[in-house]
Amino acid sequence: MIMRNQISRRNFINTAAAGVAGLSILPNQGFSRSSTTTEGIHIIGPREGFSSHVGSLLSMMTWMRNVVVLGVADLTIKELDYLHDAKANTIGAMLLHLAATERGYQIRTFDWNIDFTGDGKINWNAAMQLGDQGRQAIKGHNLDFYLNILSETRQATIDEFKKRDDNWLFKVDPNFFQGMPTNNYCKWFHVCEHESNHNGQIKWIKGRLPGAKAGND
């Protein structure tokens, strides 16, 4: 379920006691407020049912995804398809790009023997490449289209994480790219921070949608 509130990721609080005016603070609105659980959204760390570091990674990925999803709540098809300039990607294309990236790393790290392009219902190649391909192929979808794909893709990751342990997470691919050893933790941390990277761009574009109020991004 998507919270239909507007959120501003950079909320400023006046923390006079610490002398920090305007400390960049965590996004707040719309998060679950189950404050009695030890597995609340702002609690990063091990998770029941997962090995210690796998659970910690998942808690980061969950937190990050919440930020992305809350940031796009209420966007219309027109807004999701808005192209700021000829080089830009739309917000919709970037959302699908996040799912495509996760799918790519699933195939690589879970040793799935499937074709990346799938059954043709989703243009995964365009989502991965973005640019001209993305601008041409990814449009006309509503928010739920993107959120459902993101959610389904994430659920598959969670299912696989459950089957694996920290030894798998720390497993090193000696030659992942140009001879540099890379472990699965790094690959999946990249999937996570990559969402923040594009979220920065999503916010930038969102602040420049026709009729948007001034933002600082």
Add this chain to the structure above:
Amino acid sequence: MIMRNQISRRNFINTAAAGVAGLSILPNQGFSRSSTTTEGIHIIGPREGFSSHVGSLLSMMTWMRNVVVLGVADLTIKELDYLHDAKANTIGAMLLHLAATERGYQIRTFDWNIDFTGDGKINWNAAMQLGDQGRQAIKGHNLDFYLNILSETRQATIDEFKKRDDNWLFKVDPNFFQGMPTNNYCKWFHVCEHESNHNGQIKWIKGRLPGAKAGND
């Protein structure tokens, strides 16, 4: 030392075997290639001298910082001061914003009893607020100015991390913001992903600097 190479964060590799054409891959150029170490840049996980999860967090922060720093290598003062539109932040201001954010979380989570504004040599408030304040106050600095502040700020974090353990990392602030429990791991993960968020914007602007070649961000 900053590697003076151009890097492209979204490098595409043809992984025909896995059927993933154009899988978004980790940034590659400029990273240390000490492939024999178990603590290489693309190895996320515990680090010698730090408790298990603190070291893992630090390895992510180090990886992320490398991406940011490599992405701005070679930028001139004019480019660091480039303002894309009236709402935008400059790349320079965003770099200082990353240091300001880290400083804010240092004060909050390490219980430093110091004034956020420091000795006045750096306009920390403008760096934290960005927007009009940032546009007015942060300009005319070369890349080393920003990188030195980032580096000094990070070193202080590392020094404090060394003194702390996973119990500290998992310590919950019951009312960090609007009644939501938040642990130190979450606060510092936010510091880390926040760099990626702005890095996405830095890349977006970098691709639109006067004379820039076409990018897909």
